[in-house]
Amino acid sequence: MDGRVVLTDSQRRVLSELARKYVWWKSPDEALQYPQRILLQVMNLGDWDDVLLVEREFDKESLRQLVHSAEAGQLNPRSWHFWHYRLRLAIRPEDVPPMPERRTG
Numbered sequence: 001m002d003g004r005v006v007l008t009d010s011q012r013r014v015l016s017e018l019a020r021k022y023v024w025w026k027s028p029d030e031a032l033q034y035p036q037r038i039l040l041q042v043m044n045l046g047d048w049d050d051v052l053l054v055e056r057e058f059d060k061e062s063l064r065q066l067v068h069s070a071e072a073g074q075l076n077p078r079s080w081h082f083w084h085y086r087l088r089l090a091i092r093p094e095d096v097p098p099m100p101e102r103r104t105g
Contacts, residue, residue, distance in 0.1 A: 007035060014057045018042055018050060039066055044079045063087055072102040 007015065015038050019031035022041035031038055039058065042050050043066065055063070067075070067083050075083065080099050084090035090097075 007032075011035075011057050014053060015039075018046075018053070021050070022046065036066055036069075039063070040070060040074045043067075043083055044075050060087055064089060070100060072100040075099070 012032065015032055015035055016028040018041075019026070019028040019038050022045060023031040023038055039054060042054050043063070046054070063083070064087050067080075067087060067089060070080075077099060081090075081093075081096055084096045089095075
C-alpha cells in the first residue's frame, strides 16, 4: 500500500475516524493523503477494537506490505513482533526479522 492507493468509501470513512485519534497533529483530510501512516499508527498504538476494525477493512496482504515497508520508528518492538505473528509473517521467534534501523550519513 502506498500513497497512490485507491480507497473504498468505507475505508476512507474508517481512516478518517482513526486519523482523529492516531494522527492528531493533522486534520483528517491531511492525514488521508498518507493512508499508510494512519494504518501504521493504529498498528503501533491502536487499541484492540481499532486493530480489529483495520483488519476488517483492509486485506491481510496490504497489511503485510505495510509491515514489510515500515520505516525505523514506525512500529515499536512489541508491535513489530505482534504483527509478524498476527499476519503469519513469522511462526517462531527466530522468523521475525530485525526491526528497521535509522541510517545516518
